[in-house]
Amino acid sequence: MDKVKVGVIGTGIGSFHIRAYQKLPDVEVVAVVDLDPKRAKQIAQQYNIPRYFIDYSRLLKLDIDAVSVCTPNFLHSEMTLAALKAGKHVLCEKPMAINAQDAEEMVKVARETGKKLMIAFCNRFRNHPQLLKRYIEDGELGEIYYAKTRWLRRKGIPGMGGWFTTKAMSGGGPLIDLGVHVLDLMLWLMGNPRAVSVTGVTYNKFGSRIPLKEGTFDVEDLACAFIRLEMGTSLFLEVSWASHIKEDAGIHLSLFGTKGGAELWPLRIYTEKHGCFVDVEPRLEEVSGYEAEIAHFVDCIVEDKEPMATPEQGLEVTRILDAIYSSAETGREVVL
Structure with missing residues (x-):
């Protein structure tokens, strides 16, 4: 396949994701999202990312393959569900969600959509x-x-x-x-x-x-x-x-x-x-x-493999x- 196109939502821990993605020759980070427009612009310029948004829904409308969700914990479920329903694979930062009820819905939608959902247990x-x-x-x-x-x-x-x-x-x-x-x-x-x-x-x-x-x-x-x-x-x-x-x-x-x-x-x-x-x-x-988990996530997309850190395992945690x-x-x- 062509280069895997990804977007990153959140620029705190998301900066680690960006650097790891950009070390992979078969990946292109095409957009980044942050609620602070100055921060979003600064990160986009720093890492030569062509587009930036303050509204993650605009990112999900792009022709991309996957997103990293790197936001405060209470947003993990909402953003992951939206991305899965938009047809994107998702690497969601830990914790998977702030409660098991939200995590169960994430597992359900991931299996219904057939998209990869990997939890970022980097250790x-x-x-x-x-x-x-x-x-x-x-x-x-x-x-x-x-x-x-x-x-x-x-x-x-x-x-x-x-x-x-x-x-x-x-x-x-x-x-x-x-x-x-x-x-x-x-x-x-x-x-x-x-x-x-x-x-x-x-x-x-x-x-x-x-x-x-x-x-x-x-x-x-x-x-x-x-x-x-x-x-x-x-x-x-x-x-x-x-x-x-x-x-x-x-x-x-x-x-x-x-x-x-x-x-x-x-x-x-x-x-x-x-x-x-x-x-x-x-x-x-x-x-x-971080680099090893990002490389694995991308490989799962390219090779259509189940991620090592499955959503069911994230739910159990x-x-x-x-x-x-x-x-x-x-x-x-x-x-x-």
Whole structure:
């Protein structure tokens, strides 16, 4: 086919999408959308994009193949549905939606239209998780029965008073912002098991103490959850935007298997051979998750393949996030 023509809606994280698309010789970014006309024009000029709009519906009228939806969370569902119904393939930034009801409608319309809907879980595409996935699929860790993951910040509340800290627009705090990444990554590594029950707790101990000149802070700044998965497997999750720790902890995952265990980042494998403990630390050059996921999305369009990050998987993550928030609010376990 000719070059894949794409449009990008949103120019924050969307700038990463633009740069990744423009590194592919078979892709042309033909338009960009931002509510701020000055920002839209500036990005279009910076990246030599021929057209820019402040109304995404005008983009969808163009003869393009696909769009990246890179807007605030509460707009993901609306814009994705409109793009799918307009006959475009969609790469939707995480989180898929701010609730499972919206995510279910996105799955339904994607399947009805026959268009690709991929959720931008970029960490799946980095070298270390990709290699760990191969270790797991080759059976080298045996049966994985327990896992834990975290992404903790000492100080890192984004956009105080803006959409990030306004629940109606974001859907939540670090749980839906950071937790969505590590939860998806862990479920994917474990073979995408379904959750059967969730117990969660959320805290707002720092954000509410920071004086705001304007805007809202009505989300959590730390969340943790215990998630029971099918086949008896379990997962512990903790995330924060602010907490009294030594330093930002970044993404960390631990998997416990009957033949071996593993940690990320960096990737380390712990096992036993010939009566001795063996630690393996593969040497890998890190690659951009954004560039790899964009290349995969385009390849799925060209080759008519199912994306690695399916909308059904995004829906399952969203259901779990909903359940964590519900459990935190009620103080009870939520059975799924």
